[in-house]
Amino acid sequence: xxxxxxxxxxxxxxxxxxxxxxxxxxxxxxxxxxxxxxxxxxxxxxxxxxxxxxxxxxxxxxxxxxxxxxxxxxxxxxxxxxxxxxxxxxxxxxxxxxxxxxxxxxxxxxxxxxxxxxxxxxxxxxxxxxxxxxxxxxxxxxxxxxxxxxxxxxxxxxxxxxxxxxxxxxxxxxxxxxxxxxxxxxxxxxxxxxxxxxxxxxxxxxxxxxxxxxxxxxxxxxxxxxxxxxxxxxxxxxxxxxxxxxxxxxxxxxxxxxxxxxx
Numbered sequence: 005x006x007x008x009x010x011x012x013x014x015x016x017x018x019x020x021x022x023x024x025x026x027x028x029x030x031x032x033x034x035x036x037x038x039x040x041x042x043x044x045x046x047x048x049x050x051x052x053x054x055x056x057x058x059x060x061x062x063x064x065x066x067x068x069x070x071x072x073x074x075x076x077x078x079x080x081x082x083x084x085x086x087x088x089x090x091x092x093x094x095x096x097x098x099x100x101x102x103x104x105x106x107x108x109x110x111x112x113x114x115x116x117x118x119x120x121x122x123x124x125x126x127x128x129x130x131x132x133x134x135x136x137x138x139x140x141x142x143x144x145x146x147x148x149x150x151x152x153x154x155x156x157x158x159x160x161x162x163x164x165x166x167x168x169x170x171x172x173x174x175x176x177x178x179x180x181x182x183x184x185x186x187x188x189x190x191x192x193x194x195x196x197x198x199x200x201x202x203x204x205x206x207x208x209x210x211x212x213x214x215x216x217x218x219x220x221x222x223x224x225x226x227x228x229x230x231x232x233x234x235x236x237x238x239x240x241x242x243x244x245x246x247x248x249x250x251x252x253x254x255x256x257x258x259x260x261x262x263x264x265x266x267x
Contacts (some may be wrong), residue, residue: 008153008239008246009160010184011045013081013169015148016177018099018141023218028137034093035218035225036081036171038202038256039065041150044171044178045163050074076159077256080202080225081150082217083142099143104136148178151199151246153189153239160186187239189248196236196247200227203255210234210251 021040023033042065043051050070071077083093117126152160167180200217205224208214214228230236235250 006153006155006189006237006248007157007160007186008151008189008248009163009186010241010246011150011152011163011180012182013148013150013178014145014181015142015171016168016179017144019146019172019176020139020141020174021172028135030137030139032098032140032142033218034083034098034142036148036150037223038078038080040171041078041081042071042076043069044169045078045152046074046076047169074159075156076152076154078153079151080200081148082200082225084147084149093142093146097143097146098140100138100140102136102138147181153248157186184241184243187241187246189237189239191235192238193233193235195230195232196234196238196249197229198227198236198247198249198252199244200225201248201252203252207251207255210249 019032020030021033021036022030024031048069050073052068052070054067065071083097085093085097115126115128117124119125152163154160163180163183165180165183169178170176171178195212202223202225205219205221208224208226210230211226211228212231214226217225217227219225230249237248237250237253239246239248
């Protein structure tokens, strides 16, 4: 059996996840990946400290977190516009600030400094290090919506109103502002309309039609109508239905564990 719960959080400070860099004009994503939500909303309980081999690092999430020990997962978290279902924030929800980097030792943007065996060494600043530009962020008090699901109901019961978490590399504080009742899923067959899913980029072939919210080299976030004769899990919430297609469950089982989805 699989259970699910909707979670709405607010960001207590400016939140930035760099989406693109045009020179030194940094733009931010307005979503949070499933992996980042797991690391944050579980408070890193299953983190596995390890030495990183840069040459042979596979960058697998399961190398950093033992998800099978805490079998809970999340749909990508999406910032909503003014509490409605518009998942593309308008300009007045985003803020752009300027930065100007100078040396901590001497006020300069043309050199960089380092200590070498106790001696201060200087050299020209690497060309790829920006010294000034702009950076975009999501303004405070925006709402982020996600869904958590697990075969263990008690893991979803552990969430409560006003809990706070740290999220992102800048460690922005997020606070739960609302929780839905826990819904028990049921398996069905046929065509289904999905919520926003984070999938490998080659999974578009499973859809008859879909809408793309974001795409990177690693994943695509989309929602749409699946092709006929697809098996899926359906959850009923007061405001909407949530459908998780079997191919999505298969995709995440590579990250979580095949025992997570009880078919």
